[in-house]
Amino acid sequence: xxxxxxxxxxxxxxxxxxxxxxxxxxxxxxxxxxxxxxxxxxxxxxxxxxxxxxxxxxxxxxxxxxxxxxxxxxxxxxxxxxxxxxxxxxxxxxxxxxxxxxxxxxxxxxxxxxxxxxxxxxxxxxxxxxxxxxxxxxxxxxxxxxxxxxxxxxxxxxxxxxxxxxxxxxxxxxxxxxxxxxxxxxxxxxxxxxxxxxxxxxxxxxxxxxxxxxxxxxxxxxxxxxxxxxxxxxxxxxxxxxxxxxxxxxxxxxxxxxxxxxxxxxxxxxxxxxxxxxxxxxxxxxxxxxxxxxxxxxxxxxxxxxxxxxxxxxxxxxxxxxxxxxxxxxxxxxxxxxxxxxxxxxxxxxxxxxxxxxxxxxxxxxxxxxxxxxxxxxxxxxxxxxxxx
Amino acid sequence: xxxxxxxxxxxxxxxxxxxxxxxxxxxxxxxxxxxxxxxxxxxxxxxxxxxxxxxxxxxxxxxxxxxxxxxxxxxxxxxxxxxxxxxxxxxxxxxxxxxxxxxxxxxxxxxxxxxxxxxxxxxxxxxxxxxx
Numbered sequence: 317x318x319x320x321x322x323x324x325x326x327x328x329x330x331x332x333x334x335x336x337x338x339x340x341x342x343x344x345x346x347x348x349x350x351x352x353x354x355x356x357x358x359x360x361x362x363x364x365x366x367x368x369x370x371x372x373x374x375x376x377x378x379x380x381x382x383x384x385x386x387x388x389x390x391x392x393x394x395x396x397x398x399x400x401x402x403x404x405x406x407x408x409x410x411x412x413x414x415x416x417x418x419x420x421x422x423x424x425x426x427x428x429x430x431x432x433x434x435x436x437x438x439x440x441x442x443x444x445x446x447x448x449x450x451x452x453x454x455x456x457x458x459x460x461x462x463x464x465x466x467x468x469x470x471x472x473x474x475x476x477x478x479x480x481x482x483x484x485x486x487x488x489x490x491x492x493x494x495x496x497x498x499x500x501x502x503x504x505x506x507x508x509x510x511x512x513x514x515x516x517x518x519x520x521x522x523x524x525x526x527x528x529x530x531x532x533x534x535x536x537x538x539x540x541x542x543x544x545x546x547x548x549x550x551x552x553x554x555x556x557x558x559x560x561x562x563x564x565x566x567x568x569x570x571x572x573x574x575x576x577x578x579x580x581x582x583x584x585x586x587x588x589x590x591x592x593x594x595x596x597x598x599x600x601x602x603x604x605x606x607x608x609x610x611x612x613x614x615x616x617x618x619x620x621x622x623x624x625x626x627x628x629x630x631x632x633x634x635x636x637x638x639x640x641x642x643x644x645x646x647x648x649x650x651x652x653x654x655x656x657x658x659x660x661x662x663x664x665x666x667x668x669x670x671x672x673x674x675x676x677x678x679x680x681x682x683x684x685x686x687x688x689x690x691x692x693x694x695x696x697x698x699x700x701x702x703x704x705x
Numbered sequence: 706x707x708x709x710x711x712x713x714x715x716x717x718x719x720x721x722x723x724x725x726x727x728x729x730x731x732x733x734x735x736x737x738x739x740x741x742x743x744x745x746x747x748x749x750x751x752x753x754x755x756x757x758x759x760x761x762x763x764x765x766x767x768x769x770x771x772x773x774x775x776x777x778x779x780x781x782x783x784x785x786x787x788x789x790x791x792x793x794x795x796x797x798x799x800x801x802x803x804x805x806x807x808x809x810x811x812x813x814x815x816x817x818x819x820x821x822x823x824x825x826x827x828x829x830x831x832x833x834x835x836x837x
Binding site: 333344345349350351352543547611612613615634635636637652654674675677 | 745746748749751767769771772774793797800
């Protein structure tokens with residue numbers, strides 16, 4: 317059966333093109349389409365209903381030690397009001413999932429996992445539950461909304477009763493909006509320098525969303541569906557489970573996994589540590605960012621060649637819009653460029669010219685470090701030599 | 706949306722959601738409103754070469770959207786007389802005006818008898834209704 321988020325009826329009533337995704341009925345886009353929603357997020361801001369994600373509460377005196385034994389990052393680095401990227405690894409260093417861990421209070425954590433992996437993750441964690449830890453799946457009681465982009469801080473500053481969490485990524489705090497208690501965190505999946513995620517009671521999500529949408533509209537902040545959520549994460553070169561991560565692939569093939577894996581000596585033992593140390597020393601393939609240098613198409617699965625020799629394949633790829641900047645801010649003109657992430661032989665490094673094969677055509681491309689860079693409150697697209705202007 | 710917008714009269718349609726309009730010796734070809742709506746934001750159109758020969762229901766060009774890429778089939782066999790090069794810079798014309806400025810290709814030298822293999826607006830409208 318397909319589940320519905322608390323905003324399902326709002327999406328349907330506001331032009332959302334609803335599809336089934338990971339067991340949930342969610343909008344791909346609204347009336348103006350994926351490109352408009354992507355561009356609006358980068359220039360003004362976007363609202364995302366991400367209540368389909370899995371949310372587990374982990375509490376108790378042994379919560380930190382237990383999380384430390386099963387997650388790749390070190391929860392001991394957190395303090396109440398901080399969050400970290402992390403992975404759930406098996407003993408072979410393969411990902412069960414990637415996740416975000418929020419410490420909300422002493423002995424109180426929230427672990428956010430991918431919707432498609434929620435049941436499997438819950439089973440895995442509950443089977444390994446120890447003394448002094450309470451584990452509750454709050455996915456259907458706690459809604460989750462994201463407010464991403466340059467105007468997100470202004471919008472939430474106007475609506476929240478308490479001051480925003482301190483500036484800087486991963487900071488969070490309890491807050492209230494019109495009497496609705498919520499946890500607000502400076503996190504997100506768009507790469508935006510200013511970004512927030514809100515955790516709030518399921519039954520209050522409609523009211524809060526309505527206020528965000530109404531007050532956000534004059535600022536140019538729009539509701540955004542799954543389509544632009546994917547192009548935004550791809551432009552930010554962020555991984556997606558099932559694409560860059562897979563159950564039979566080494567975790568550290570994805571470069572950003574290093575942000576979520578702590579192998580320092582003082583970190584202690586955790587499931588998968590030995591395998592991850594081996595991966596850190598040597599890997600035959602790595603995920604790289606690849607941008608096309610002419611118009612054309614590329615998709616997941618497209619072979620990537622160097623001098624006619626296949627060196628890997630795209631793991632995610634599509635055409636992504638971008639603003640042409642006028643000085644320090646997005647201007648009025650936009651363009652599109654094909655870009656994506658690819659699993660390539662390790663020796664293929666940044667700057668390497670490649671060819672991407674799609675159907676009968678071959679597209680010239682280049683391995684790059686990133687597609688964007690933070691520029692004040694904006695995320696600015698990087699223009700590449702020979703790239704699409 | 707009105708039926709006329711979904712499938713205007715006076716055109717011929719394929720079950721693959723292409724349309725054809727006869728203009729004297731030429732057959733103008735495009736994608737239907739249903740097709741552009743299903744594809745979502747169209748970001749790239751790979752047009753055929755002028756003078757290329759196509760067969761009825763053979764591959765003619767490729768349209769890519771943020772969501773997917775789709776083959777476009779030639780509703781009639783013939784020779785490509787003209788392509789809509791405006792789509793190279795403005796592929797979104799296909800979303801905005803699929804029966805007008807977003808046309809794809811004009812064919813010449815086609816066989817009138819092949820029109821019998823296509824649907825009229827009423828039959829195409831029926832096909833869409835059955836699919837809904």
